[in-house]
Amino acid sequence: MSNVIIQTENLCKQFQKKRVLSDLDFQVRAGEVVGLLGSNGSGKTTLLKCILGLLKTTSGSSSVFDQDSWDLDASAKARIGYVSQDFALLPWMTVLGLTEYTGAFYDRWDQEFVNLLINEWKLDQKQRVGTLSAGQRQKLAVIVALGHRPDLLVLDEPVASLDPAARRQFLQSLIEFTENEAHTILFSTHITSDLERIASHVAFLVDGNIRFNSELDSLKNQVKRIRITAAENLPPSLGLPGTLREQIDGNHGLLAVNDFEALNLEFLSREFQATATVEDLNLEEIFLEVSGAPIQPEVEAVS
Numbered sequence: 001m002s003n004v005i006i007q008t009e010n011l012c013k014q015f016q017k018k019r020v021l022s023d024l025d026f027q028v029r030a031g032e033v034v035g036l037l038g039s040n041g042s043g044k045t046t047l048l049k050c051i052l053g054l055l056k057t058t059s060g061s062s063s064v065f066d067q068d069s070w071d072l073d074a075s076a077k078a079r080i081g082y083v084s085q086d087f088a089l090l091p092w093m094t095v096l097g098l099t100e101y102t103g104a105f106y107d108r109w110d111q112e113f114v115n116l117l118i119n120e121w122k123l124d125q126k127q128r129v130g131t132l133s134a135g136q137r138q139k140l141a142v143i144v145a146l147g148h149r150p151d152l153l154v155l156d157e158p159v160a161s162l163d164p165a166a167r168r169q170f171l172q173s174l175i176e177f178t179e180n181e182a183h184t185i186l187f188s189t190h191i192t193s194d195l196e197r198i199a200s201h202v203a204f205l206v207d208g209n210i211r212f213n214s215e216l217d218s219l220k221n222q223v224k225r226i227r228i229t230a231a232e233n234l235p236p237s238l239g240l241p242g243t244l245r246e247q248i249d250g251n252h253g254l255l256a257v258n259d260f261e262a263l264n265l266e267f268l269s270r271e272f273q274a275t276a277t278v279e280d281l282n283l284e285e286i287f288l289e290v291s292g293a294p295i296q297p298e299v300e301a302v303s
Ligand SMILES: Nc1ncnc2c1ncn2[C@@H]1O[C@H](COP(=O)(O)OP(=O)(O)OP(=O)(O)O)[C@@H](O)[C@H]1O
Pocket: 015, 016, 018, 020, 038, 039, 040, 041, 042, 043, 044, 045, 046, 047
């Protein structure tokens, strides 16, 4: 059996004349916790909805559990948990009532696990859903999505309304959820620190396409910032492979590269009599480099 859970090939999504996703290839394998990072309006929600068959792709293909996303059968749908950004919960029900009501739709609903999460996340079982705060409602929506212990959990900005303590607790529960059983999680976020805490893989959505989709650690080994000081003025471009950004100012250069391991630093000293300092980047800095957003480090070498 294939361990590919999600697969898109040449996926395009257009709204009227506006192209949001363009020839997008993406893969998520069993057991991965993938954080989808992208700026506002980059198409994260659109991609998640195409994957889940809630939006029809304009062209290309998308599948989940080897089934066409647009044509998922009931058994495939039962293996998915999804929390959208604009989730709706029945306001007149109590917290407990809503979970029990939802559970009736699933064969493998785990009310004991649900009750545990309600307690851990400090929700009041008897409170009416309509009177919950935005953060409490978000917690409940996630609990409802977890109750049938889905093989694939898709969360669109799951922590947007949660305060830092609640975010930490939520992420801890999510980690436990994935550690105990082989679950696959795809979640979109713009909070890179959360992503660093729980994701095994990171995918950047930039200009309608997935720019990187790799393990978090290997991403950090690949993408580096390099400060160069040469004996004489440097040319406008050093022509290094995998350059994401290049700023040259006289004999100083500041580069970001996406394949540091393949880079031959000796070439720099030979060609330009240059010395190079290599800097590690955190995930936020990597995203800014990959997405081509303006960033501010000085070109001058640090002493
Ligand atoms: N139904 C729609 N009709 C027309 N345009 C749409 C529709 N849905 C989304 N869009 C547009 O597609 C683009 C991507 O939107 P999407 O909601 O997928 O982005 P996002 O990355 O999830 O953004 P955010 O981080 O702000 O939630 C936006 O420019 C949005 O205006």
